[in-house]
Amino acid sequence: MDFLNRRTVRRYQDKKVEKIKIHEILRTALVSPSGKNTKPYEFLVVEDEATLKKLSHSKQMGATLIDGSPLSIVVLGNENSTTWVEDCSIACTMIQLKAFDLGLGSCWVQIKERKTSAGTDSEEYIRNLLGIPGYLRVLAIISIGYSDEIKPSHSESDMDFSKVHYENY
Structure with missing residues (x-):
């Protein structure tokens, strides 16, 4: 699998994602x-x-694409863990990579520390909408579906190797 071909997808075909x-x-x-x-x-x-459609209103900007997706996965973390943010971030990435592996597109919609257009805390909005217990935090929503976009693969020009350091800074 060539991960250079994986791109964020914000438009999806009107096609359900298979249960398998x-x-x-x-x-x-x-x-x-x-x-x-x-x-x-x-x-x-x-x-x-x-x-x-309701989830697409969960933050001021950047969530409207959820309304056009056939599937979204809300990623929750137990706040009693000191590494819940990191661990959930890894899980988000794994979800996106597996979706790509299965021929699907995806987009990470950040929720933690965001607000709705009405100024409500995005996590609270989602917690109330979906009945999520208070000890769970909402990190992100991953929208998933069959891509309705064609994007070029990443190329060498997309890679800033000045951000890579060896042995010391």
């Missing part, structure tokens, strides 16, 4: 690396169009 592919994505997410193997992440799968 959703299951494979979740299998991958559930074994994502985590600090001390604590696995403080949980995942909430949303396919209902009305709920996806």
